[in-house]
Amino acid sequence: MSSANSTSLSSFHWRDFIHPLVAGLISVIVNYGGTFILVFQAAKVAGLSPELTASWVWSVSIGVGVTGLILSWVYREPIITAWSTPAAAFLVTALATTSHAEAVGAYLVSAAVFVILGISGWFERVIRLIPACVAAALLAGILLQFGIKAFGGMSVDPMLAGLLIIAYVVFKRASARYAVVGILLLGLAFLLVAGRIDLSGMALRVASPVFTAPVFSLNALLSVALPLFLITLTGQYMPGMLVLRNDGFKTSANPILTVTGLGSLLMAPFGSHAFNIAAITAAICTGREAHEDPAKRWIAGIVAGICYILVGVFGVTLAAVFMAFPATFITTLAGLALLGTIAGSLATAMADARTREAALITFIASAANITLLGIGGAFWGLAIGLVAYTALHGRLPQQVVNAAMVPIPANKLVK
Template sequence: MPTAAPLSRPIMAGVVTALVGFTSSFAVVLTGLGAVGASPAQAASGLLAVSLTMGLACVVLAWRYRMPITVAWSTPGAALLAATGVVDGGWSAAVGAFLVTAALILLTALWPALGALIARIPPSIAQAMLAGVLLPLCLAPITGLVANPWGVVPVVVTWLIVARLAPRWAVPLAFVAAAVVVAVSLIQAGAPVDAGLLIPRLELTAPTFTLGALIGVALPLFIVTMASQNVPGIAIMRSFDYEVPWRPAMLVTGIGTALGATAGGHAINLAAISAALAASPDADPDPKRRWVAGVSTGISYLVLGGFSAAFAALVLLAPEAVIPAVAGLALFAAFGSSVQQAIDDPGERIPAVVTFLVAASGISLLGVSAAFWALVAGLVVRTALHAGRHRARDGG
């Protein structure tokens, strides 16, 4: 009879899942929150809020359903915020949009028709919108090489070498390289670091609700969170023979998003890419024990949340272009996947291209961000092209 693997194996798988997930994209979260008006302290609060809520959500779902269910912050959502910029009403309006996003996630759990409506948005359109949002961020490593070569070259070279040898650690170790660059710059400058920046704290913001924030932030944030995180997350778990309970998962992530919103947390959702780290046989040969990895992931996120202020301080003190370069490298895989899915179907290619270009343009019309207008433009073009084909077939 084969000997069971030690329990330390799924525990360590959970720790690795959290470390990879956190260090790979926390810079994107801070960038996104800062772009929509958060002060450095408010952005640090938002990072702490999503760390705590997704950690608790992991523990609750994995423990309750005995599955390696992991929850993450919405990295595509943070990228969307970075591309959106400050909306009408400023930071408080962005917080109001986060609350509306939470309400929409909860509504998806309680009213299946809403989920079905989101599912009717062609994947090519949704992915093209995401690709357009990600493009400016993905250019940061390239522009950074020109703006600050001494700071950015070590980050890019580290990422490239590790991507060849151990791909899952490429971005985390690129962040380590960035941390070294920051430390060296601080030593050279001889500037003292305020110890108060290292203390994690939640800063609550009273929400306000503006039409521009609701349409330009809440709706696109909800769509990218569902289309790029929750739906793929379910599919990845299913590939390992786990059937994630949809309604409870949406209830937990919706409540978590609502709890974190006034502290600056933008959204949490089912993990997608990182979900495989806890759900695969590498976590434990016995599928019935992998839920321990889900609990370990959640506890690890709670611990990492305690260092959120330190991570935020690192971003604040970094030389020009260094942290944006790390954020851009973290999004390369997501950008490539989005582009591939957007243009994969030749019949959907033109609407997808229009969606991508509008999203990448960064235009703002009537106080509403480009992401919303990209969806509108893509759907209008798709409807016009498909309607013409139908008429041609009828006439033939």
């Protein structure tokens, strides 16, 4: 572990914990409030019982929490993990024709391939091939829709969205460091006073994991395992690693793939489909909003991991709490929290006039969120950007190619 990212807890002042704590909490709220409904939809399509659904919530939440906590602690970087959102969306249709036992078998196969990919080191070499301007433009394009939704909420819920936007600007003027903290607390207070969150019917219940023996079939391998692997690799791992790189964090992709793959392997028999490094919610924790000092942002990963574990312990109950927040609150909060990252990514992407056009093409292609052959916008935005960069400049930067060709020592594969 390098000295640059080995900041110990003893070097923290109590104020240093506020921003990463809030960043970690917001990333968890956005994840559950924004995308977890897909898990419930997939469970309904599959005809799962309440017990099996609760086990799915337990396994994916505990797995995400433990892997993110371990990676953030070991590498002292905000390595946020999450369930595969595009994979959950895919499962909404795929589970209609696949039994639960066969799906579990497919989850195991997909997870095993991720472990092999992490140990081999090939994915890290691919990441090194991507020019910095293309990576920054890709991230800015992916995040743009979240910034737009923050202001688009004015059409749906003008009072709530307007309050958060105005408060954000006022807090930025008064104390930029506490702007995101301020809008989170103000928004929650407004929702509680206005009676917009109904928690009266909720009671804490400890989740009970249910083991399902896997069944392996060629049909599930081709129709679930293979798409699950490709969708998670291109839609989660690729942009997730670029989020880390964009904010200056250097942890290799190899241990991240290996640890999350092993976690998915262990949790698959209890219903977890796949978890991986986060992309959108990670950006909330890796940027300056989480802390001015990058060496102290890893606390956000610890906080997020603990929150996920707590949700997992209490299963569906706490997930339902997060999902009780109005959609406008989630989208506006996420978009405002990501404004700094969007601005920084755009500045990096457009900094060099020589590569500006390739970066612009990447940005627009990523923002378009193209979906072809079942593969999402992050992959196509990156592919178009790399083609544009190569066509305009003849080749990838030589130093990037040389770095990618350097063999990765075996003892670095699990660093």
